[in-house]
Amino acid sequence: MIKYIGSKRTLVPTIASIVAQLPVRTACDLFAGTTRVGQAFRRLGLEVHSNDLATYSEALGLTYVVAGADVDRLRLATLVAELNALPGRDGYFTEAFCRQARYVQPENGRRIDAIRDRIDELVLTPVERGILLTALLEAADRVDSTTGVQMAYLKQWAPRSHAPLRLRLPDAVEGPPGRVTRLDANLLAPQLDVDLVYLDPPYNHHAYFANYHVWETLVRWDAPESYGIANKRLDCRSRKSRFNAKRDAPAALAELIGSLRAPWLVVSASDESFHGAQRLHELLVEHGHVGRIDIEGRRYVGAQIGIHNPAGEKVGKVSHLRNQEHLFVVGPDQELVEAVTAGSGALR
Template sequence: MRYIGSKVLLLDKINEVIEENVDNAESFLDIFSGTASVARYFKNKYKVYSNDHLYFSYVLQKATIENDCYPTFDGLKKVDIYDPFSYLNNFPIDSYVFDENNSFIYRNYSPNENCERMYFTNENAKRIDFIRTKIEEWFNNNLLTENEYFYLIAGLIESVPFVSNISGTYGAYLKHWDKRAFKPLELIKLDVTINHKENRSFNKDSNELIRELEGDIIYIDPPYNSRQYMPNYHILETIARYDSPEIYGVTGLRPYKEFKSKYCNKKQVEKAFADLIENANFEHIVVSYSNEGIMSEETILEILCTYAVADSVKVYKYPYRRYKGKLSAKEHNLHELIFYAKKRKL
């Protein structure tokens, strides 16, 4: 999934920093988990805790982090459904009866007599509604376990971007149809790393959760700039919740006042970050940030040094490219910063 601030390309670098500074750790917390790519990577090595304030991220985490086995869907076999992926992908949509309770995506995010938005073709929007409705129906009828429920929704969330008519995020739709949008939606099966540990996933504000957990390593990857995540991924949030929110605006935004992050606010970010570090009951702190972020490198170092063992704080700098193609002079100065600190016991 294309995601703002994704760390997929930096996973090995993050691992190198941890291996250089940490011995004999058993637990790992990814407190701003996003698509859970970092948590998934380190599930091979540690008992993992993951968290994000957005519910669609929580769904991905429940399916791939907290869940520690592949689903068997035994309940669905009682109604002669032996492969739910095949069933959901191949069910003839034209024969399904849609109404106001099971067509929210079609009615609000694909072109029809009451909507001009072009996020999805009619066929794919209806398929999304059908799949999400059936998952809820099966779960309410006790045909799915909780793990199976989240696994199927997560598969849908990961599948939707492949047919979305967008340039990168859901902050806007394209005014012409990209060829990607005409591909038929196909519900995909997600890989699950099995580590036989009691991994946990959370859907909380990071500064509240930090007061509830303790462990060995905490990885902190907060937002870097003023772009709030909810308006950029509002459709994935709505598909995950399927709660028919009161939407507004050209792009059909769901209300998100309570989900505005302090880490995207220049006046609030330093206090929020300092509070997080102060209350982190973890021995090892690893932070990812950008040298173009709203907090300066010096500010982050100052906060870390305030709560770290003397001389333990380090910063690693890795050049990265924001766009494909020829680098501009400004692009040459872009760096991903990875900080390490050993937390001082207070």
């Protein structure tokens, strides 16, 4: 699974154990990102709808939420072996992300160029294409040279970047096949007809579209014009999520919650979020009974590493290394809400 800021990697077992106790059969992971949470729901036997604005999240959703037992995994394993054997050749990726910027070593970048072009030549179903794109995305992520976001790359090549790129066939996820969309959450919300919605919106000004622009370009393969040292896609300037603007985010979240008809909601928030826990509680109480779990944890890896100037020298101290995540559970049955949120204060 790719490195992703705000990913619920450590919280998934808690979220899944809560949802396993609720009377739900269908769920939407509305801000799916890596799709980890949707995958956990699927393993519980729920029919999952995975949604995110990002094109790479759509590829991950096709692989881990949509792909069912009918996928010919033997054929895909053969294709992965064929892609791994392709010789590298210079292309957009090598030039933009290995020479002008330095996210991946040029030798691996040349192979990414060859493999990505080949995926577009193959005759594939949308799910097969999603799986091969995921295999490439995950392989590139294993040899990248960043701290986990693509606003910058490391001054010295990361040790893992020296390893040769190697695609692996992504694991199949057990459970009923679901669906995936790439829509603005606020447009999709009023149309949703599911028992539970999981909400994990961006919680500050850091835009995912810009933070993961290399993955977006790798999946879209649209050779965009770029700018700056990080060589970001030009449309990073225009494609903004309302959830990343301090002024707009509270209204966007209030509208979103107000338009959801699902009886059950599970909502992730953080004490670093634009949305204070008290305000979030006021919004959620309109929807049903509200319970909350607070989870102490370490902040993202960038915070652990510290603040550096362009020459790589440490120039500042990060204000704090720990934060608190909140998990709200909202539903029509007060006793059940209280039962599943009892015993809060877990550690990540």
